[in-house]
Amino acid sequence: MLxxxxxxxxxxxxxxxxxSVSLNINKGEYVCIVGPNGAGKSTTMKAxxxxxxxxxxxxxxxxxxxxxxxxxxxxxxxxxFVSEEMNLFVNMSVQExxxxxxxxxxxxxxxxxxxxxxxxxxxxxxxxxNQLAGTxxxxxxxxxxxxxxxxSDPQLLLVDxxxxxxxxxxxxxxxxxxxxxxxxxxxxxxxxxNVTKTLAVTNRGYILENGKIGLEGKSNDLxxxxxxxxxxxxx
Amino acid sequence: MxxxxxxxxxxxxxxxxxxxxxxxxVIAVVxxxxxxxxxxxxxxxxxxxxALVATxxxxxxxxxxxxxxxxxxxxMIGSLTAFYVFTPIxxxxxxxxDSFIAVIGPLIAMICAAIVGAISGIIAEKLVxxxxxxxxxxxxVMNSFLLTVGLSVLLINLHQLIFGADFKGIVGYWSGMPxxxxxxxxxxxxxxxxxxxxxxxGIFWFFMTYTRMGMAIRAVSQDITGAQIxxxxxxxxxxxxxxLACALSAVAGGSLLFMYPSxxxxxxxxxxxxWFVVILSGLGNILGAVAGAFxxxxxxxxxxxxxGAGWDFVVPSALIILVLIFKPSGIFGSDVRGALDK
Numbered sequence: 001m002l003x004x005x006x007x008x009x010x011x012x013x014x015x016x017x018x019x020s021v022s023l024n025i026n027k028g029e030y031v032c033i034v035g036p037n038g039a040g041k042s043t044t045m046k047a048x049x050x051x052x053x054x055x056x057x058x059x060x061x062x063x064x065x066x067x068x069x070x071x072x073x074x075x076x077x078x079x080x081f082v083s084e085e086m087n088l089f090v091n092m093s094v095q096e097x098x099x100x101x102x103x104x105x106x107x108x109x110x111x112x113x114x115x116x117x118x119x120x121x122x123x124x125x126x127x128x129x130n131q132l133a134g135t136x137x138x139x140x141x142x143x144x145x146x147x148x149x150x151x152s153d154p155q156l157l158l159v160d161x162x163x164x165x166x167x168x169x170x171x172x173x174x175x176x177x178x179x180x181x182x183x184x185x186x187x188x189x190x191x192x193x194n195v196t197k198t199l200a201v202t203n204r205g206y207i208l209e210n211g212k213i214g215l216e217g218k219s220n221d222l223x224x225x226x227x228x229x230x231x232x233x234x235x
Numbered sequence: 236m237x238x239x240x241x242x243x244x245x246x247x248x249x250x251x252x253x254x255x256x257x258x259x260x261v262i263a264v265v266x267x268x269x270x271x272x273x274x275x276x277x278x279x280x281x282x283x284x285x286a287l288v289a290t291x292x293x294x295x296x297x298x299x300x301x302x303x304x305x306x307x308x309x310x311m312i313g314s315l316t317a318f319y320v321f322t323p324i325x326x327x328x329x330x331x332x333d334s335f336i337a338v339i340g341p342l343i344a345m346i347c348a349a350i351v352g353a354i355s356g357i358i359a360e361k362l363v364x365x366x367x368x369x370x371x372x373x374x375x376v377m378n379s380f381l382l383t384v385g386l387s388v389l390l391i392n393l394h395q396l397i398f399g400a401d402f403k404g405i406v407g408y409w410s411g412m413p414x415x416x417x418x419x420x421x422x423x424x425x426x427x428x429x430x431x432x433x434x435x436x437g438i439f440w441f442f443m444t445y446t447r448m449g450m451a452i453r454a455v456s457q458d459i460t461g462a463q464i465x466x467x468x469x470x471x472x473x474x475x476x477x478x479l480a481c482a483l484s485a486v487a488g489g490s491l492l493f494m495y496p497s498x499x500x501x502x503x504x505x506x507x508x509x510w511f512v513v514i515l516s517g518l519g520n521i522l523g524a525v526a527g528a529f530x531x532x533x534x535x536x537x538x539x540x541x542x543g544a545g546w547d548f549v550v551p552s553a554l555i556i557l558v559l560i561f562k563p564s565g566i567f568g569s570d571v572r573g574a575l576d577k
Contacts, residue, residue, distance in 0.1 A: 051460065075466035087461030089454050100454050103447070104466040152466065 352485020
């Protein structure tokens with residue numbers, strides 16, 4: 001098992017949002033967490049990535065406890081987080097942003113190989129490598145954020161709400177790029193509001209409601225589950 | 236292709252940055268032709284040193300969100316260190332004028348100033364800023380600003396208590412005939428002060444633009460969460476930034492010892508001038524601060540020349556007020572995103 005989250009409690013200050021969330025991901029899987037706004041999807045991701053420290057429970061990555069570690073240490077262990085806000089370095093060029101993504105890799109040659117790999121995944125980034133990240137369109141910035149997340153050659157990629165704020169055509173582009181990564185054998189944990197689309201592409205899913213895991217199972221089964229159909233798909 | 240560059244240049248010229256840089260150069264050249272080339276020389280020397288202090292200040296603002304008002308005291312620490320290191324060296328030089336110490340002695344004093352500046356920056360972080368950050372980052376900008384003012388008062392009085400309030404100066408670093416450029420005689424110390432400032436600003440620019448650590452510093456100033464995500468250890472960058480910023484200020488103090496003897500409040504003038512630079516060029520904009528330093532230096536030199544020596548703070552202040560009214564983000568735009576101040 002690559003990632004195992006057990007009875008995770010987390011929140012902001014005194015406000016607890018997650019209550020005993022448990023989930024796991026095997027190597028090579030494409031797993032999603034879906035749920036309504038405010039259910040705690042992003043909180044789960046931030047807790048795993050170490051941006052907020054958990055109030056309780058454990059997060060085991062590759063057999064090691066990572067709950068309570070600094071984000072930078074977690075990144076060094078092979079976990080990469082692509083946040084909803086993207087957190088790009090807006091006054092740096094596309095290429096500089098990507099090189100920063102490979103910050104934990106010291107070997108210049110490996111960095112260059114990773115850069116070439118990301119450019120081969122997203123040729124558009126290669127065409128705009130000298131453009132400032134802040135001047136790119138929304139879809140391109142998402143692509144850059146995902147590309148930057150791939151630069152460190154992670155074992156697990158966490159992607160938070162990649163479709164947020166994008167036009168439908170760009171949403172399709174972002175899903176396509178995740179599909180490319182999945183075909184490359186990258187393990188992905190995806191958080192999304194777009195339930196239909198997400199369950200159609202992932203292997204397994206967790207439904208998060210009010211800070212708790214309500215349902216879990218194969219994505220195909222979840223799509224046909226009466227509760228999911230009623231609450232999320234409106235049928 | 237050349238047409239493309241021309242149109243690009245014209246667009247740049249119309250921007251605030253391009254216009255002010257070109258205007259500065261034109262004014263500097265015209266006044267030098269009218270009143271004599273020493274104006275240009277003074278501008279370049281003052282500007283070079285101001286650039287060192289201002290880049291340190293802007294670094295503290297951009298990366299740590301600290302409105303640093305104790306930066307002048309690191310200038311003072313630098314000049315004090317250089318004084319105590321150079322005094323024995325100069326005694327040795329007066330006995331052995333031909334030894335090569337006469338050439339590298341001043342450099343040793345300046346390097347010591349930089350090292351002591353960096354160490355005192357680290358001490359300030361460990362004793363003052365670090366504890367505050369760990370305790371709470373609420374109201375960070377205001378609290379850290381008050382802390383720096385307190386630190387400034389403390390260091391000024393410590394200087395007075397331990398070393399006394401007298402002027403501790405030197406006759407000069409390098410003896411020998413002045414250098415003559417285009418009929419202007421510049422003392423060797425002044426010429427070297429400019430060379431040192433230019434070399435340090437150049438190295439610093441290269442460091443910030445191309446090296447892994449320099450890019451990490453910029454990354455932290457632009458998006459602290461993004462920096463954490465890519466694996467940058469924030470604490471390490473904070474420590475590096477503070478020591479670098481304080482070393483830059485201290486080296487300026489050290490290399491200007493021949494002009495500004497060390498005394499408790501020697502740092503206030505460079506501090507205020509550096510703040511003019513930072514506000515003028517845009518908070519946290521590191522490369523903009525270098526250009527801004529030369530603009531403020533020119534303004535000061537011209538004011539002294541045409542209006543009077545007593546006005547050299549009034550005119551830049553008036554300009555800063557105008558900048559804050561009409562272009563609050565500064566000429567080159569601000570980089571500060573409010574890293575710790577959420």
